[in-house]
Amino acid sequence: MANLSLTKKKSIAEEAYVELEKLYGKQEMTLNYSNAWELLVGGILGAQTTDEQVNRVTAVLFKKYPNIEDFANSSFENMMQEINSIGLYRNKAKALIGSAQKILKDFDGKIPTERKALMSLPGVGPKVASLVRGDYYGIPAIVVDTHCGRISQLLGLSNSQNPTIIEKDLMKILPEETWINWGHYLVLHGRKYCKARCRNCLACPLNDCCHYANKKSIQKKITEAKEQQLEDGCF
Known part of the structure; x- marks a missing residue:
């Protein structure tokens, strides 16, 4: 595992971000949503599921259940039937x-902005909380999914396998204004x-700054x- 200084990690991250920004430019969320609740739903449904699959389900789901109250009043059997393709x-x-019932009861029907409050909702962990905070409310947050975690490790920015620890490591390294895009960029990258099964270091634009790509065996x-x-x- 990489044991780099904070200064070195910041240098790697800065160079990587510049290249990623050139490659991918301004990015928009790939989940379809029109409000904070719909993004939260997409985030909950997205665990071990592609955004494309989630969008197919929510296209129907949001028409049948247009607001939080509809979700809160749904039977378990009906909701399972609506989403059983994922x-x-x-x-x-x-x-x-x-989550719908708790939002109505504890948060006056409004999606909370605080991380702790979001994570008190069933099915909401650090990833979904950061997703809602960053992509809907514009609060600096890093969404550490499998892509973000894996590539951040390969770059040498974290030694942990734990997404929460990786997120904390990245927050020490990356400027706040890059947090939201960092997650989006690494998904695309x-x-x-x-x-995961094929690191194309030969063609990768980050191989000059990547700790993994600069190992003697890989070089x-x-x-x-x-x-x-x-x-x-x-x-």
Whole structure:
């Protein structure tokens, strides 16, 4: 694991962010929503599920259940039936109903902005709380999903496997104004270059600053690939 100084980590993060911004520019949330509640629903449904799958479900769900009260009054069986095309639908149905009921009871029907309050809702952990705070309320927050966590580790910015600790590590390194985009950028980068099962270090625009890509063993493989005139590969 990387054991880099804070100064070195900040240097890596700064260089990486500049490259990511060039690559991906201004990003918008890929979940479809029109208010804070709908984004919260999308976040809860998104666990181990793609945004595309969530959007297909919510396109129907939000028409049948247009407000929080409708979710709160739904039966467990009906909610399960509405979302049974996605993974973990039983737990998610329970979380949606429970969150709606708690918001109506404890927060006067309004989606809270505080992290602790958001995480008191069923089905809401650090990732979903940061999602709502950052992408809806514009409060600086880092969404640490599998892509963000994995690539932040490879860059050398965190040694932890725990998303909460990774988030805290990144908050010490990244300027606040970059927090929201950092999560979005690494999702895109993870899909295009740095996949879990295939790290395409040869083509990756971050390989100059990436701690993993600059390991001697990886550099040797990159050199060999270039000598063979390969354009991509898994490292």
